[in-house]
Amino acid sequence: xxxxxxxxxxxxxxxxxxxxGDAFVESLARFAGEQGISAAxxxxxxxxxxxxxxxxxxxxxxxxRFSVDEDAEVLSLLGNVTRKDGEPWVHxxxxxGRRDGAAIGGHLFEGxxxxxxEVFVSAVPEELVRxxxxxxxxxxxxx
Amino acid sequence: xxxxxxxxxxxxxxxxxxxxGDAFVESLARFAGEQGISAAxxxxxxxxxxxxxxxxxxxxxxxxRFSVDEDAEVLSLLGNVTRKDGEPWVHxxxxxGRRDGAAIGGHLFEGxxxxxxEVFVSAVPEELVRxxxxxxxxxxxxx
Amino acid sequence: xxxxxxxxxxxxxxxxxxxxGDAFVESLARFAGEQGISAAxxxxxxxxxxxxxxxxxxxxxxxxRFSVDEDAEVLSLLGNVTRKDGEPWVHxxxxxGRRDGAAIGGHLFEGxxxxxxEVFVSAVPEELVRxxxxxxxxxxxxx
Numbered sequence: 001x002x003x004x005x006x007x008x009x010x011x012x013x014x015x016x017x018x019x020x021g022d023a024f025v026e027s028l029a030r031f032a033g034e035q036g037i038s039a040a041x042x043x044x045x046x047x048x049x050x051x052x053x054x055x056x057x058x059x060x061x062x063x064x065r066f067s068v069d070e071d072a073e074v075l076s077l078l079g080n081v082t083r084k085d086g087e088p089w090v091h092x093x094x095x096x097g098r099r100d101g102a103a104i105g106g107h108l109f110e111g112x113x114x115x116x117x118e119v120f121v122s123a124v125p126e127e128l129v130r131x132x133x134x135x136x137x138x139x140x141x142x143x
Numbered sequence: 144x145x146x147x148x149x150x151x152x153x154x155x156x157x158x159x160x161x162x163x164g165d166a167f168v169e170s171l172a173r174f175a176g177e178q179g180i181s182a183a184x185x186x187x188x189x190x191x192x193x194x195x196x197x198x199x200x201x202x203x204x205x206x207x208r209f210s211v212d213e214d215a216e217v218l219s220l221l222g223n224v225t226r227k228d229g230e231p232w233v234h235x236x237x238x239x240g241r242r243d244g245a246a247i248g249g250h251l252f253e254g255x256x257x258x259x260x261e262v263f264v265s266a267v268p269e270e271l272v273r274x275x276x277x278x279x280x281x282x283x284x285x286x
Numbered sequence: 287x288x289x290x291x292x293x294x295x296x297x298x299x300x301x302x303x304x305x306x307g308d309a310f311v312e313s314l315a316r317f318a319g320e321q322g323i324s325a326a327x328x329x330x331x332x333x334x335x336x337x338x339x340x341x342x343x344x345x346x347x348x349x350x351r352f353s354v355d356e357d358a359e360v361l362s363l364l365g366n367v368t369r370k371d372g373e374p375w376v377h378x379x380x381x382x383g384r385r386d387g388a389a390i391g392g393h394l395f396e397g398x399x400x401x402x403x404e405v406f407v408s409a410v411p412e413e414l415v416r417x418x419x420x421x422x423x424x425x426x427x428x429x
Contacts, residue, residue, distance in 0.1 A: 002429030006325060006410040009296060010152060013410060015325075015366075017427050039149060039158075041263050043186065043329065045364050045379040047342060055216055055242050056190060058257055066244055073341055075381045075391040076219040076238065076362040078188050080158075080261060091261070093188040095218045095238050095246055095362065095381050095391065099341045101352055103246035103381055103389035105218040105238070114344055115422040118366060118377070120327050124149040124156060136258040141160050143145030153295060182292060182301075184406050186329065198359055198385045199333060201400055209387055219362040219381065221331050223301075223404060234404070236331040238361045238381050238389055246389035248361040248381065267292040267299060279401040284303050286288030 001027045011124050012037075018046070018117035024077075025090045025110045028119070032081045032088035038127040042092060044077040046117030051096060053106035061137030063107065071114050072096035075103060081121070082128040084139050089130055144170045154267050155180075161189070161260035167220075168233045168253045171262070175224045175231035181270040185235060187220040189260030194239060196249035204280030206250065214257050215239035218246060224264070225271040227282050232273055287313045297410050298323075304332070304403035310363075311376045311396045314405070318367045318374035324413040328378060330363040332403030337382060339392035347423030349393065357400050358382035361389060367407070368414040370425050375416055 001022050007013040016031065018024060032040065049071055054063035079092030095105040130139035144165050150156040155178075161170060175183065192214055197206035222235030238248040273282035287308050293299040302317065304310060318326065335357055340349035365378030381391040416425035 004412075004414070004429055006412050006414075007297060011150060015414065015427065017429050020422065041186070043327070043364055045366075045377070047344075053240075053244060055240065055244070056214075056258060057242075058190075058214060064242060068244075071342075071344060073379060073392050075379045076364050078186055078219050078221075078364075080188075080263075091188070093216060093218045093240075095240070095389070097339075097341065097379075097381070097391040099343075099350060101339060101341070101354075101390040101392055103238070103391050104244040105240040105246050106216050106244055115342060115424050116426050118427060120366070126147075126149050128147070128149075128158065136163065138258050140259050141158065141261060143147055143160050154293060184329070196383075196387060198383065198387070199357075199401060200385075201357060207385060211387075221329055221362050221364075223331075223406075234331070236359060236361045236383075238383070246381070247387040248383040248389050249359050249387055269290075269292050271290070271292075271301065279306065281401050283402050284301065284404060286290055286303050 003031060014121040016119040016121060018113045020113055022113045023110055024117060028090050029088045037081055037123045038083050040081040040121050040123040042079050042119055042121050044117055044119030046074045047114035048072055048074055048111040049114045051111035052109040054109055055106050068096055072098055074117060082130050082141055084130040146174060157264040159262040159264060161256045163256055165256045166253055167260060171233050172231045180224055180266045181226050183224040183264050183266040185222050185262055185264050187260055187262030189217045190257035191215055191217055191254040192257045194254035195252040197252055198249050211239055215241055217260060225273050225284055227273040289317060300407040302405040302407060304399045306399055308399045309396055310403060314376050315374045323367055323409045324369050326367040326407050326409040328365050328367065328405055328407050330403055330405030332360045333400035334358055334360055334397040335400045337397035338395040340395055341392050354382055358384055360403060368416050368427055370416040
């Protein structure tokens with residue numbers, strides 16, 4: 001993964017260019033740690049060779065998990081970076097386009113990059129912290 | 144719904160955290176009114192328990208309406224806040240992911256939040272006004 | 287297509303309002319050239335009357351191409367403007383919603399606007415340049 005600082009003031013905006021085989025969630029979490037990013041918006045497009053997705057079942061308080069084990073266009077990759085237990089935490093949802101154009105998607109556990117993935121990371125000089133909410137069973141952003 | 148001002152200069156960026164049962168469009172319109180927001184970009188992810196969507200039929204000049212009456216991941220929620228007849232107006236499109244990953248979407252009339260919905264609102268210090276365009280039958284942004 | 291400068295400092299943010307029949311990729315590339323934009327994020331919603339999409343086949347190093355020749359909601363339009371061979375280059379992916387809500391999408395070669403298309407263009411005062419990468423067969427952003 002390569003990064004480029006596009007703007008430094010008033011807040012930092014980065015372009016990340018991920019390359020074939022890069023693991024997106026892992027790469028972004030590491031990058032956020034290195035850069036001291038504790039709150040950011042993310043948006044990107046590109047393609048994955050495989051992706052592990054989830055659908056949150058509120059009754060079970062756990063994710064149904066499924067995989068897309070084929071090349072797919074990343075039609076939209078949206079989400080945020082926050083902190084959980086002091087570490088960078090990536091929350092991203094993705095819409096993927098199959099070869100025939102059919103779109104599928106979900107919560108993104110991880111995805112490996114096909115040809116490229118181009119992601120803008122817009123940091124804000126704040127800290128957003130997640131804490132587990134027992135009612136829904138997920139780590140929610142503390143208001 | 145809880146809000147957090149992430150940045151105040153040069154323009155305001157808010158994070159909204161909506162909670163179980165919150166109505167997104169209604170909540171955002173009220174928030175925009177309270178904050179005096181007359182132009183903003185919005186982008187978010189999360190999940191809805193139900194959503195009322197639409198497909199605009201240009202010939203009839205009206206929406207075909209349909210509902211998604213089950214929990215669904217909000218894969219992308221994009222749009223804007225403008226003013227119409229002096230009041231805040233939310234224009235949002237949504238892509239939803241069903242339990243099996245299948246994606247559906249449309250113009251968002253309203254959606255109620257499942258576990259959480261995380262929305263960034265990037266205001267700009269301008270006023271964007273909508274006016275009905277008789278040719279297409281919709282309130283378009285006045286250039 | 288009409289444009290409105292929403293913010294000029296620290297970087298320019300534009301709202302583009304495209305109208306019935308406008309070709310999005312062509313219109314945005316021309317606009318970027320006129321405005322001297324060499325790096326920008328784009329995000330939009332609206333509707334297309336027809337769209338030419340692609341799925342990149344890494345083995346063939348070429349796109350499978352397909353068309354959506356009917357009105358469709360633009361659920362998400364995300365991407366960027368860069369420079370390639372000195373000229374503005376639009377890289378956008380789109381998720382479309384059909385009349386029944388079914389979502390499809392891919393790399394956007396071109397789309398013609400139905401009732402309206404509302405696009406935010408967030409420029410950054412940098413130049414992002416694309417160069418063909420022989421390994422994947424695509425013009426990637428130079429880090």
